[in-house]
C-alpha cells in the first residue's frame with residue numbers, strides 16, 4: 001500500500017512515457033503547434049526536468065496532455081490530489097482509491113460489523 005500524490009505521479013511520467021513508447025521510440029507525435037516530434041525527443045525533454053521541483057504544468061507543456069499527471073480514483077472516477085494505491089497480489093496492477101472513497105468504505109464496513 002502506498003500514498004500517491006502529485007509529486008509521485010510527476011516523478012513517474014518519464015518512466016511511464018518510456019514504457020508507453022518502448023517499441024515506438026521513433027514514432028512521431030504531432031504537437032498542438034503542428035510539429036512532428038519523436039516520442040524519444042519528448043522523453044529526453046522529460047528527463048531534463050528536475051522531477052523533485054518541477055510543476056505539473058511544466059510536464060503538461062511537454063506531453064501536451066494532463067492525463068499523464070492526473071490521479072484518478074478508480075471508485076468515484078474523480079481527479080484527486082492524493083490516493084492510496086492498494087497493491088495487487090502476485091504482481092497484478094493495484095487499485096487507486098481516494099481518501100474520500102476509503103472513508104466511505106470504512107464507514108460501510110463499520111456499519112456491517114455492528
Ligand SMILES: [Zn+2]
Nearest residue numbers: 073076098101
Ligand atoms: Zn474516490
